[in-house]
Amino acid sequence: MPQIIIDGQRIEAAAGATIIEAALLAEKTIPHFCWHPGLSVAGNCRMCLVNVGFPKKSPDGQPEIDSDGKIAIQWGPKLSIACATPVADGMVIDTEGQRTEHAQHAIMEFLLINHPLDCPICDEAGQCKLQEYAFMHSNGKSRFIEQKNHKDKRVPLGPNVMFDGERCISCSRCIRFADEIAKQPALTFVQRGDHVTIQTFPGMEFDSPYSMNVIDICPVGALTSIDFRFHSRVWEMSFTNSVCPGCARGCNVKLGIRDNELQRIEPRTNMHVNEYWMCDAGRLEQYPYVNDNRVIEPAIKGNSSDWKSALESCADILKAYKPSEIMIIGSARGTNEDIHATVKFARETVKTHNIDFLEHRDPIFADEFLRLADRTPNHAGAIALGLRPQDHGVNADNLAQRIVQHQVKVIIAVQEDIVGHPEFGANASTVEHIIAIASNHNATTQNASIVLPASTYAEVEGTFTNVDRRVQLIEPAVTTKENERYMGMKMSRWDKLGAFNDRWTQGERRNSRPTWKILTGISEACGHAMKFTSAEDVFNDISSHNQHFKGMNYASLEDNQGLRLDKASETEAKAVMYVSHVLKPQV
Amino acid sequence: MNVQHNIESERMSFWERIYLPEIGRGLALTFKQMFKPTFTRQYPEEKWIPTGSYRGRPVLVLEEEGERCVACGLCSRVCPALAIEVRAAETDKVKERYPEKFEINMLRCIYCGFCEEVCPEEAIIMSKDYELVFTDPKDAILGKDKLLIPIAQLQDRLEFLRQYR
Numbered sequence: 001m002p003q004i005i006i007d008g009q010r011i012e013a014a015a016g017a018t019i020i021e022a023a024l025l026a027e028k029t030i031p032h033f034c035w036h037p038g039l040s041v042a043g044n045c046r047m048c049l050v051n052v053g054f055p056k057k058s059p060d061g062q063p064e065i066d067s068d069g070k071i072a073i074q075w076g077p078k079l080s081i082a083c084a085t086p087v088a089d090g091m092v093i094d095t096e097g098q099r100t101e102h103a104q105h106a107i108m109e110f111l112l113i114n115h116p117l118d119c120p121i122c123d124e125a126g127q128c129k130l131q132e133y134a135f136m137h138s139n140g141k142s143r144f145i146e147q148k149n150h151k152d153k154r155v156p157l158g159p160n161v162m163f164d165g166e167r168c169i170s171c172s173r174c175i176r177f178a179d180e181i182a183k184q185p186a187l188t189f190v191q192r193g194d195h196v197t198i199q200t201f202p203g204m205e206f207d208s209p210y211s212m213n214v215i216d217i218c219p220v221g222a223l224t225s226i227d228f229r230f231h232s233r234v235w236e237m238s239f240t241n242s243v244c245p246g247c248a249r250g251c252n253v254k255l256g257i258r259d260n261e262l263q264r265i266e267p268r269t270n271m272h273v274n275e276y277w278m279c280d281a282g283r284l285e286q287y288p289y290v291n292d293n294r295v296i297e298p299a300i301k302g303n304s305s306d307w308k309s310a311l312e313s314c315a316d317i318l319k320a321y322k323p324s325e326i327m328i329i330g331s332a333r334g335t336n337e338d339i340h341a342t343v344k345f346a347r348e349t350v351k352t353h354n355i356d357f358l359e360h361r362d363p364i365f366a367d368e369f370l371r372l373a374d375r376t377p378n379h380a381g382a383i384a385l386g387l388r389p390q391d392h393g394v395n396a397d398n399l400a401q402r403i404v405q406h407q408v409k410v411i412i413a414v415q416e417d418i419v420g421h422p423e424f425g426a427n428a429s430t431v432e433h434i435i436a437i438a439s440n441h442n443a444t445t446q447n448a449s450i451v452l453p454a455s456t457y458a459e460v461e462g463t464f465t466n467v468d469r470r471v472q473l474i475e476p477a478v479t480t481k482e483n484e485r486y487m488g489m490k491m492s493r494w495d496k497l498g499a500f501n502d503r504w505t506q507g508e509r510r511n512s513r514p515t516w517k518i519l520t521g522i523s524e525a526c527g528h529a530m531k532f533t534s535a536e537d538v539f540n541d542i543s544s545h546n547q548h549f550k551g552m553n554y555a556s557l558e559d560n561q562g563l564r565l566d567k568a569s570e571t572e573a574k575a576v577m578y579v580s581h582v583l584k585p586q587v
Numbered sequence: 588m589n590v591q592h593n594i595e596s597e598r599m600s601f602w603e604r605i606y607l608p609e610i611g612r613g614l615a616l617t618f619k620q621m622f623k624p625t626f627t628r629q630y631p632e633e634k635w636i637p638t639g640s641y642r643g644r645p646v647l648v649l650e651e652e653g654e655r656c657v658a659c660g661l662c663s664r665v666c667p668a669l670a671i672e673v674r675a676a677e678t679d680k681v682k683e684r685y686p687e688k689f690e691i692n693m694l695r696c697i698y699c700g701f702c703e704e705v706c707p708e709e710a711i712i713m714s715k716d717y718e719l720v721f722t723d724p725k726d727a728i729l730g731k732d733k734l735l736i737p738i739a740q741l742q743d744r745l746e747f748l749r750q751y752r
């Protein structure tokens with residue numbers, strides 16, 4: 001393997017790696033715009049120019065020593081671009097010296113010649129590579145006194161992406177993304193020189209299901225999200241690590257919260273799952289789910305109530321029926337903790353065999369890349385935790401028939417709209433009691449005797465098991481009355497320091513609880529207390545009793561970016577995390 | 588016992604202690620003042636008008652085409668007292684962005700002038716208005732209706748900024 005020296009640090013690089021890749025492994029980021037580890041190399045921005053040389057050799061093959069006793073270096077006649085120059089044994093690279101710095105200053109001056117410098121308006125400000133490098137790698141001077149070029153500032157490239165020609169630095173990341181990852185070669189450069197701009201091919205629209213990733217990888221604010229445009233500045237939001245519940249892939253995401261409202265979802269790098277990407281539906285479908293039409297208070301027969309009386313009424317209903325008359329519909333949309341509590345609740349509190357969950361398959365949603373037909377984030381977890389009927393208990397398939405035969409009289413629906421279900425919905429509405437544990441209003445909550453508000457994935461701590469049986473941790477991002485005191489809750493400066501009389505803190509604080517906590521509450525009211533105090537507590541119970549989860553805990557899940565079922569001890573090699581933008585200033 | 592005596596009456600001289608001459612001295616001062624020119628202003632009938640350098644409540648500059656502010660949120664970020672809330676939205680104008688909501692909580696504001704200093708558009712400046720009386724904390728949160736002031740009324744401050752910033 002070639003040995004190279006970067007800024008005096010000797011590192012071993014993989015054969016065939018480029019300088020920028022080798023440097024990244026040594027945790028050194030060489031300034032760059034057009035290079036992205038997930039895309040092919042274009043080498044057109046020239047920001048990554050570095051000084052490259054080799055030790056001088058005397059005729060007898062020995063390294064020459066210069067006058068200060070150091071090994072003499074024969075530097076290249078010109079600088080090389082780090083993103084396209086492969087490493088070679090003995091290579092010496094200088095990324096910080098005067099020559100490199102001079103080149104970086106020159107490139108920055110060129111890039112800013114026609115840049116509009118409208119950072120106050122631009123959505124990227126605060127996490128913009130150009131802005132960042134203007135501070136770090138530019139001398140802040142411009143010799144350009146002529147009129148700047150003007151280009152179109154509001155061109156929709158597709159339904160979700162808006163293009164601003166003036167801000168574009170022509171790095172071609174978006175073009176390469178469309179060609180190589182989205183597999184929809186719709187974008188291209190047109191014109192030349194300083195008139196160059198991006199366009200869609202005539203008659204084409206960049207409407208790939210992955211189109212919004214170009215917004216994240218665009219190093220500047222040339223591509224903005226049509227649905228988000230100007231909603232919030234990046235530094236006004238707090239970003240919390242989470243996992244997309246949109247399908248069984250479980251893409252790693254960050255949730256941007258301001259005023260207790262979900263404003264923005266961005267992919268988070270996880271080389272084992274989604275690499276750097278996520279789909280557009282994973283963002284756009286989640287905003288209404290978390291923000292709108294939420295169940296905010298417990299309700300008994302349509303009248304809002306408090307938790308204590310709602311849980312007691314549940315216990316009264318459950319005590320009035322035989323266990324075999326009670327059906328529990330769990331949900332693969334819940335976390336592993338929710339599912340474990342559901343199973344335990346059915347077996348130990350209700351003592352029924354009637355327990356099942358519904359599949360949500362949508363073959364049209366699936367594609368070759370990330371999206372999967374299974375629209376639940378935790379199908380694998382539901383199977384591993386045994387969310388299935390026991391001893392010929394009622395299952396989802398024969399539920400309708402058993403309702404008609406009056407064998408099922410009570411349904412506890414966890415996060416499922418059973419009344420709105422196309423197959424047994426009509427029958428489900430005829431049972432004597434429905435207890436709905438739901439986060440959003442739907443037909444079931446309208447028909448339910450008791451409605452218990454459940455927290456969504458954005459409000460709970462927990463784990464999802466994705467299609468590759470990888471258990472991944474999520475953290476609460478949105479505050480509810482239940483998690484207000486959660487340790488380590490990320491909050492922006494405004495959300496953290498606002499007082500009751502500040503109007504920006506008036507975002508809704510819902511009175512919802514995680515499903516496992518609701519079920520623990522009902523079991524307590526029934527007198528068979530499940531003793532769980534936190535999500536971590538439930539997870540530790542899972543990992544100590546369930547073979548599949550053996551050896552896992554929240555800390556190890558976080559460290560390893562998730563662990564696979566049955567394979568908690570086989571830790572995979574840690575991948576280097578490339579982050580395109582860093583949010584500055586950190587809140 | 589460790590007691591130190593340093594009582595006022597012990598420090599006074601004999602003439603001071605007999606009191607009457609001191610009253611005479613005091614009255615002499617009073618009568619002298621009565622014939623000097625007065626500085627007292629009959630506020631609020633008689634108002635003081637500050638110069639351009641004065642930092643009164645921050646206001647938004649209103650031009651003919653509308654507000655200058657582009658809702659960049661920098662004033663809100665820099666404000667040490669978290670007095671400012673900005674919510675941005677999109678417009679069809681050349682400057683694509685405008686403040687849909689702009690509120691300053693005058694109970695929080697400490698008149699430091701940082702918002703004025705940071706604003707890239709010279710859209711928020713300190714005014715001469717120092718008469719801030721509220722009977723309800725809610726009234727102290729000023730919205731765009733109270734903040735936007737026509738540019739003609741703000742010339743002194745703009746001139747001051749041009750010269751001294």
Ligand code: SF4
Pocket residue numbers: 167168169170171172173174175198217218219220222223
């Ligand atoms: S729009 Fe952004 S990603 Fe595309 S070429 Fe321009 S700067 Fe690069």
Ligand code: SF4
Pocket residue numbers: 244245246247248249250251274278279280281282283370371372
């Ligand atoms: S592919 Fe699935 S998990 Fe990934 S973002 Fe899309 S819906 Fe979410």
Ligand code: SF4
Pocket residue numbers: 120655656657658659660661662663673702705706707708709710711
């Ligand atoms: S800094 Fe200026 S332009 Fe930006 S939001 Fe404040 S007043 Fe508006």
Ligand code: SF4
Pocket residue numbers: 645662665666667668669670671691695696697698699700701702703
């Ligand atoms: S003057 Fe100071 S305290 Fe008042 S709004 Fe401006 S930055 Fe905030």
Ligand code: FES
Pocket residue numbers: 031032033034035042043044045046047048049081082083084
């Ligand atoms: S990053 Fe190397 S040329 Fe752009």
